[in-house]
Amino acid sequence: MAEQAETLRRVPLSRDRILRAAIALADAAGIDSLSMRNLAQELGVVPMALYKHVANKDELIAGMIDMVVGEIDPPLPDADWKHTVRERVLSARQALRRHPWAPLAIESRTTATPAILAYLDSVVGTLRAGGFSTDLAHHVMHAMGSRILGFSQELFDTSRHAGRSGPANSDPPAELPPKFAARFPHLAEIATAASHDDGSVVGQGCDDQFEFEFALDLLLDGIERLQQQRWTSSHRPR
Amino acid sequence: MAEQAETLRRVPLSRDRILRAAIALADAAGIDSLSMRNLAQELGVVPMALYKHVANKDELIAGMIDMVVGEIDPPLPDADWKHTVRERVLSARQALRRHPWAPLAIESRTTATPAILAYLDSVVGTLRAGGFSTDLAHHVMHAMGSRILGFSQELFDTSRHAGRSGPANSDPPAELPPKFAARFPHLAEIATAASHDDGSVVGQGCDDQFEFEFALDLLLDGIERLQQQRWTSSHRPR
DNA sequence: TGAGAAGGTGTACGGCGTACACCTTCTCAG
DNA sequence: CTGAGAAGGTGTACGCCGTACACCTTCTCA
Numbered sequence: 416m417a418e419q420a421e422t423l424r425r426v427p428l429s430r431d432r433i434l435r436a437a438i439a440l441a442d443a444a445g446i447d448s449l450s451m452r453n454l455a456q457e458l459g460v461v462p463m464a465l466y467k468h469v470a471n472k473d474e475l476i477a478g479m480i481d482m483v484v485g486e487i488d489p490p491l492p493d494a495d496w497k498h499t500v501r502e503r504v505l506s507a508r509q510a511l512r513r514h515p516w517a518p519l520a521i522e523s524r525t526t527a528t529p530a531i532l533a534y535l536d537s538v539v540g541t542l543r544a545g546g547f548s549t550d551l552a553h554h555v556m557h558a559m560g561s562r563i564l565g566f567s568q569e570l571f572d573t574s575r576h577a578g579r580s581g582p583a584n585s586d587p588p589a590e591l592p593p594k595f596a597a598r599f600p601h602l603a604e605i606a607t608a609a610s611h612d613d614g615s616v617v618g619q620g621c622d623d624q625f626e627f628e629f630a631l632d633l634l635l636d637g638i639e640r641l642q643q644q645r646w647t648s649s650h651r652p653r
Numbered sequence: 654m655a656e657q658a659e660t661l662r663r664v665p666l667s668r669d670r671i672l673r674a675a676i677a678l679a680d681a682a683g684i685d686s687l688s689m690r691n692l693a694q695e696l697g698v699v700p701m702a703l704y705k706h707v708a709n710k711d712e713l714i715a716g717m718i719d720m721v722v723g724e725i726d727p728p729l730p731d732a733d734w735k736h737t738v739r740e741r742v743l744s745a746r747q748a749l750r751r752h753p754w755a756p757l758a759i760e761s762r763t764t765a766t767p768a769i770l771a772y773l774d775s776v777v778g779t780l781r782a783g784g785f786s787t788d789l790a791h792h793v794m795h796a797m798g799s800r801i802l803g804f805s806q807e808l809f810d811t812s813r814h815a816g817r818s819g820p821a822n823s824d825p826p827a828e829l830p831p832k833f834a835a836r837f838p839h840l841a842e843i844a845t846a847a848s849h850d851d852g853s854v855v856g857q858g859c860d861d862q863f864e865f866e867f868a869l870d871l872l873l874d875g876i877e878r879l880q881q882q883r884w885t886s887s888h889r890p891r
Numbered sequence: 892t893g894a895g896a897a898g899g900t901g902t903a904c905g906g907c908g909t910a911c912a913c914c915t916t917c918t919c920a921g
Numbered sequence: 922c923t924g925a926g927a928a929g930g931t932g933t934a935c936g937c938c939g940t941a942c943a944c945c946t947t948c949t950c951a
Contacts, residue, residue: 428898451939463940464899472939522760532837539839549846553859556843558868560805567798599770601777605794608787621791625886630796633875641871648863666929689908701909702930710908 428460430468434478438514441479446516451475476520481530483517484564486510490537496545497635500538504631507534508565518566531564538563550648555638567630666698668706672716676752679717684754689713714758719768721755722802724748728775734783735873738776742869745772746803756804769802776801788886793876805868 426432436458441449451472455462469475488506491499511517521531535556542552556563596603664670674695679687689710693700707713726744729737749755759769773794780790794801834841 450937452937461900463901463942466940467898519761523757532840536837536840539843543839543842549843552839553843553846554864554867557805557859557864558871560800560868562798567795599774601781601790602770602774604781605777605787605791608791621795626792626795629792630798633796633879634871637871637875688906690906699931701911701932704909705929 428458428464428468430478433458433465433468433475434482437475438479438482441516442514446520449516473524477524477528480517480521480524481528483510483514484528484530484534486513487534487565490541496541496547497639499541499545501631501635503538503541504559504563504565505628506565507563508627511565518561518564521564522561535563545642547642548647551642551646554648558638559634562627562631562634567627666696666702666706668716671696671703671706671713672720675713676717676720679754680752684758687754711762715762715766718755718759718762719766721748721752722766722768722772724751725772725803728779734779734785735877737779737783739869739873741776741779742797742801742803743866744803745801746865749803756799756802759802760799773801783880785880786885789880789884792886796876797872800865800869800872805865 433454437449437454440454440457444453451465452462455465458465465475469478484507487510488503490503494502527535539552539556542555543549547555561567591603591606671692675687675692678692678695682691689700689703693703696703703713707716722745725748726741728741732740765773777790777794780793781787785793799805829841829844
């Protein structure tokens with residue numbers, strides 16, 4: 416009976432079901448524990464069964480990335496380029512923060528996935544519609560770098576490494592050990608003197624969202640200035 | 654005789670020799686082919702011998718990173734903060750470009766290495782000496798992100814992936830396939846219309862160094878403006 | 892209805908990091 | 922000079938990993 420029920424309710428494997436399970440697994444346990452074997456077990460299936468739906472592990476991860484990138488909101492219909500890009504990037508940030516393993520997975524790949532290309536293409540479209548030359552639009556995309564996908568490559572940031580081996584550890588900010596302060600006095604200073612509720616720069620005491628928007632606006636404001644003065648790479652006012 | 658000669662000339666293993674060999678191997682063959690077994694073979698020794706000098710592979714890579722980061726030039730003695738930081742970052746960029754595997758290795762780690770902390774501390778010191786508040790210095794460090802170590806997290810950039818599986822492939826820029834242009838028209842446009850000698854944005858046709866300095870100066874100029882107007886996070890003029 | 896396609900299974904291979912017990916070689920106090 | 926102990930190199934083995942390949946089952950449709 417249990418067997419029959421099981422048989423009846425057995426959902427057949429599919430690429431989509433595999434990708435969703437893989438994302439759930441990576442979200443929960445970290446991408447390091449996403450192995451074909453683990454994933455298969457999660458799906459109640461033998462490892463090799465997966466290969467009937469995904470070519471290999473690399474293609475599996477590409478699929479996961481595409482699914483995550485697909486969560487980014489479409490552009491606002493009627494707004495100036497700056498507002499549109501800003502909101503889009505913040506939406507990207509939200510999407511990627513739901514999946515802490517994603518940034519490193521994206522960076523580790525040698526080729527961009529179709530969904531990433533589509534997203535980038537759309538952002539360029541926004542800039543062009545906003546009056547940017549192809550030239551300036553090009554440099555802007557480079558200047559934004561990975562920030563355009565909602566993550567800044569923070570060297571301090573521990574949260575993005577949550578996806579490496581498990582969910583975020585919410586240890587208390589943890590005092591800076593005295594040896595640290597002695598060896599790296601300037602880091603210690605900005606860590607302890609941070610204006611927003613005191614946190615450790617090496618720990619996760621500071622407000623990631625604030626830092627992200629700070630950098631984003633620094634870039635957008637600078638870009639706006641360049642655009643207003645009709646910047647071109649041949650004649651640059653510097 | 655050969656045996657005796659061999660014995661005489663046998664250099665004993667050492668942490669330093671291991672790190673140098675590991676870096677050479679990663680530079681030449683990509684970090685993916687840096688295994689304890691490969692490395693041991695390169696050194697004419699059995700894999701487990703390495704563990705008498707490095708705790709494990711993770712610590713090995715940390716050591717490699719520290720060695721690379723140690724190649725960054727010290728700060729200029731007498732110059733304004735902007736010039737000093739700019740030169741320092743460009744020096745970091747040069748150092749890391751000699752070791753294409755390094756950026757990803759750095760990002761993949763959960764904890765910063767001592768040499769990285771020392772470098773960051775020194776940059777903060779430059780800012781502080783230049784009159785930055787701890788507050789602004791803090792945000793600036795976040796805003797620069799990984800760019801401060803000389804790499805921008807380019808989604809387009811293929812060169813940094815050279816370190817993944819081998820030395821840079823110097824394929825010709827390769828025409829954009831028509832399907833690409835059809836599906837991603839805006840990307841195709843900025844790729845083909847790039848002002849500096851036409852290259853592909855997905856390929857490696859554009860001038861990385863130019864793009865890097867473009868972004869770096871965009872940030873530095875914006876930061877300079879903030880500092881001149883005595884920006885603080887509580888009262889921010891935006 | 893029955894052939895062929897699509898999808899799940901089992902076994903096996905060659906790689907990986909590294910624990911652990913062992914053996915060799917060097918160093919230096921007595 | 923000697924011999925004990927430390928430091929450093931070796932060999933074997935374990936449990937992971939991705940995935941090739943042959944096989945078997947189940948579903949689909951002419």
